[in-house]
Amino acid sequence: MSEHNKKEWWKNPHPECKPETSVISAGYDPAFSEMSAKQPIFTTSTFMFKTAEDGEKFFRLATHPEERTDGESPGLIYSRLNNPNMEIVEDKMVVMHPGAQAAAVLPSGLSAISTSILALLHPGDQIIYSAPVYGGTEHMFDAILTKFDIHSHAVHSPELDQYEELLKKHKGSVKMIFIETPTNPTIVHTDVEGIVKLAKKYSTPEKKILVAVDNTFLGPVYQKFCDKGIDLCIYSATKFIGGHSDLIGGFVLGSKADIQVIKSFRSVIGATTDPFCCWLMSRSLETITIRMERCSENAQKIAEFLVKHPQVEKVRYPGLLKKGDPQYDIYKKQCTGPGALLSFYIKGGKEEAFKVLNNVHVCRLAVSLGGTETLIEHPRRMTHSEMTDELCAATDMTDSMIRLSVGVEDADDLINDLDKALKTIA
Ligand SMILES: Cc1ncc(COP(=O)(O)O)c(C=O)c1O
Incomplete structure (x- = not known):
């Protein structure tokens, strides 16, 4: 599989095709698995290194992403860090999202939201969000993030001037605008293009305001935002991506740089998704x-x-x-x-x-x-x-x-x- 990481053509073997076609084969090269037409489930906690030198190199690349040359990624080490089923479903999500450079799979939607925020925000940063958001998200903003001195402000209407008012009021400390569109359960849409413009207007060289969209309700089929200037596209994969009410999962998509930070954080806090769950989500993506x-x-x-x-x-x-x-x-x-x-x-x-x-x-x-x-x-x-x-x-x-x-x-x-x-x- 370490070779797998060098060539990487199978991340999208049919780049000329539409997402519905590409998703079928993306992320998986049958040649690495006895020509099995479908991906096996890699139920292993650890991976063998061909040589000690490989082991040293993989660890170095895993812990120092800045040392990777273009397209290089560490070989497989240990399933809390990476696993073929995690990588395959992440590649499939990328082809479903034109404009996204990378994806990270997380063990739930809430974990995708909390891991992204904790990885990219710092104490003192503030969030402006569309209200209502999913109850668990709201609770995390109020009861958990505040412990890390990250405070959140709700906007109760889709009017962009209400966002602008808060951006002015908290100028210099807003690090994220978090939008759930349409809202759960009131089905109110927020103008994402307008939010992206506002985030750009109020970003400074010291502090770029990230736009994160929870796209669970309509994505990736009826809403695609990764090519519309947002930074993070987040999902509860428990919903349409899993699609059969038989798993809990989550995803975040964005730039290579942001997703790398999130993946490093994911490994450290242990937010790993098990291979069978990844396999189920890969299968479900074919019919989404x-x-x-x-x-x-x-x-x-x-x-x-x-x-x-x-x-x-x-x-x-x-x-x-x-x-x-x-x-x-x-x-x-x-x-x-x-x-x-x-x-x-x-x-x-x-x-x-x-x-x-x-x-x-x-x-x-x-x-x-x-x-x-x-x-x-x-x-x-x-x-x-x-x-x-x-x-x-x-x-x-x-x-x-x-x-x-x-x-x-x-x-x-x-x-x-x-x-x-x-x-x-x-
Ligand atoms: C819009 C939305 N976002 C996030 C979540 C949280 O997802 P999970 O239950 O997979 O953690 C939910 C759950 O219902 C949701 O509806």
Whole structure:
């Protein structure tokens, strides 16, 4: 495998092809594994060196990345540092993201966010972020990063002037703008191009402001930002990338330099992803486009059904946005499809919402999203239960809101299921 690192042609054997084609073969050379058409799972904690000199060299390159010549990377050493299945899935993610130079796999989405921040930020740095973000991210910002003297400021609206106000107020100490778009669970889009411009405007030679985007909801199929000037594209791979609700994983993509810093930090804190999980994610990446397309088609039909339902107050779904709405303009500018996530508000409060949740039979009552099955949950009392009342009020996350992650089932079966459950509150 050390030879593997010198030539590196298989990182993308078909550079002329589209990501959906390239992802099938990227990252894996069958010649290194008895011509096995599919990658084996490398269940080993350690790798043998052909010579002691190799061992010395690999360690030197691993611990001193600055000494690597172009394209050179350390040979395989120990699976906390690197493993073929980790490298293969990282290469596949890179071909799915035009503009990205490198990817790092992490054992969860939250680990991808926390490892990136802890690797690239320092005490005293500040973060400005779109609110609401995923509840766990919010909690990490509030309860964990503050221990390292990294403080975060929420922006409750997609208006860019609110970001600018905070950038002015904390001039010189903002190191990152963290955007989750569309937001979970309120499905609000933030103009990433506008955020990139602001980050450039307020960066200084001493402090470049990094733009990090959590692209879990619509990427990589319906949103690609790596060629739009962002620094980090982050995923919970637990969702669409894994795609079957059977693993926990995460990724961050960006420049070679930033990803190298994150990978070095990952090795030291031990945030390693096991080879089987990497193998599962590699396999799932081959079908991500068809899965997301089917989920999105289903979600559009369900959104159109729900918006006319007498027991439904309103529906938040990108595919229902209309011309004239500023959200429509952002959606059209940066997304190529509406995706699988929608939130709807029933007529009534928590009691009625819970009744709907307790009366679905095809949709499954569970948190998470992005799987082949449709999942239904109550953000205010489940995924986002730790958010303050003030933040919930500011972001319209009420007790009447239900979040749906639409799967690949038959759309009519899902519609009938929701209709029966909604009739229980009529
Ligand atoms: C948008 C978003 N980002 C990050 C995460 C965290 O991911 P994980 O559960 O894989 O740590 C989630 C989890 O639901 C999420 O929805």
